[in-house]
Amino acid sequence: MTGNIRxxxxxxxxxxxxxxxxxxxSAVNADEGAAAxxxxxxxxxxxxxxxxxxxxxxxxxxxxxxxxxPLIAMKARYPDKSKLRAQIWDPTANNPESxxxxxxxxxxLTEEEIDYVVEYIWSL
Numbered sequence: 001m002t003g004n005i006r007x008x009x010x011x012x013x014x015x016x017x018x019x020x021x022x023x024x025x026s027a028v029n030a031d032e033g034a035a036a037x038x039x040x041x042x043x044x045x046x047x048x049x050x051x052x053x054x055x056x057x058x059x060x061x062x063x064x065x066x067x068x069x070p071l072i073a074m075k076a077r078y079p080d081k082s083k084l085r086a087q088i089w090d091p092t093a094n095n096p097e098s099x100x101x102x103x104x105x106x107x108x109l110t111e112e113e114i115d116y117v118v119e120y121i122w123s124l
Contacts, residue, residue: 027082040118043113043117054067055067057071058124089104090104
């Protein structure tokens with residue numbers, strides 16, 4: 001019986017350590033996610049790169065355009081984040097008549113910048 005109690009105590013100790021490690025990892029991931037969203041917002045609001053506000057209403061942006069749809073409820077509209085990324089990378093793939101700039105295809109944004117914009121837009 002004593003052996004079982006020791007094994008249970010060791011298991012409980014191991015679980016406590018693992019739980020603590022998971023909490024720290026979650027906090028780090030949350031910080032990294034917040035930083036990625038902030039970088040994406042800066043690109044999306046910037047007039048020299050993303051300039052999403054020229055066509056879209058979004059997240060307290062000043063003087064938004066109305067050529068594109070409002071960027072709201074994006075997780076509901078794009079449950080698969082990779083489809084949102086594909087839309088930003090080349091909207092003409094799904095709609096050849098799209099007025100949206102193919103940001104990746106025309107190398108307006110780098111792959112990393114597109115990833116940041118996706119994180120931000122998907123957070124809306």
